[in-house]
Amino acid sequence: MPWCRISSPARPGAESNWQEHIDGKPQYSHPIPPIAPAKFTGSLYIVTGRNPAPECTNFSASLENSTGSYARSAAPNGAGTTSGMLGYMFWAAECQGTRSICTTPPNTCGGGVGVGARTYNVAFPMPPLRQN
Numbered sequence: 001m002p003w004c005r006i007s008s009p010a011r012p013g014a015e016s017n018w019q020e021h022i023d024g025k026p027q028y029s030h031p032i033p034p035i036a037p038a039k040f041t042g043s044l045y046i047v048t049g050r051n052p053a054p055e056c057t058n059f060s061a062s063l064e065n066s067t068g069s070y071a072r073s074a075a076p077n078g079a080g081t082t083s084g085m086l087g088y089m090f091w092a093a094e095c096q097g098t099r100s101i102c103t104t105p106p107n108t109c110g111g112g113v114g115v116g117a118r119t120y121n122v123a124f125p126m127p128p129l130r131q132n
Contacts, residue, residue: 011066018042018070018085023077036080038130042071046109047092050101055090059115064088068120082130088116 024034044063046056054061064071071085090113095102103109116122 011063011070014042014044014063014067015070018074022074022079024079034076034078036076036082037074037085038076038080038082039086040074041086041089042067043089043091045091046113047096047101047103050099052101052103052107052109052112054112055116056103056109056112059112059119062112062116064113064116065119072120086129087122 018040021035021040022037025032044053044055046053055064059065071088073083074085075083090109092100093103093109095104101107108114
C-alpha cells in the first residue's frame with residue numbers, strides 16, 4: 001500500500017506532498033505514475049522524540065483535523081475513480097525507541113487519534129477497503 005511521509009508539520013506542506021503522489025511526476029526522466037487516492041495513506045507522526053505530537057494528544061490542533069477535508073475529498077488525477085484518500089497512517093505508535101516517550105498507558109493517544117476516529121466515524125472493525 002503506498003504512503004507518503006510528510007516533511008512539513010503544517011497543513012499546506014502535508015497536502016502538497018500528498019498531492020504530488022496523486023498527480024505523479026510525468027516530467028521525470030523515468031516518469032512516476034500517479035497513485036489513486038483510494039489506495040493512498042497520508043502518514044503522520046504521533047510522537048516526536050520525548051514529546052507527544054498534537055496528533056496524539058490534541059485533535060483540534062492536529063494535522064488529521066486540519067487536513068481532514070483534503071483527505072476525504074482528494075480527487076483522482078490519472079489513477080483511480082473515487083475521491084478521497086484511503087486514510088491516515090500513524091508513525092511511532094507504542095514505543096519508537098528507548099529514549100522516546102511511549103504511547104502505552106498512562107500515555108495514550110485518546111485525545112488525538114482517538115478523538116479523530118470518533119470525529120471521522122472510523123468503523124471497528126474496519127470494512128473492506130475500496131478497490132478504485
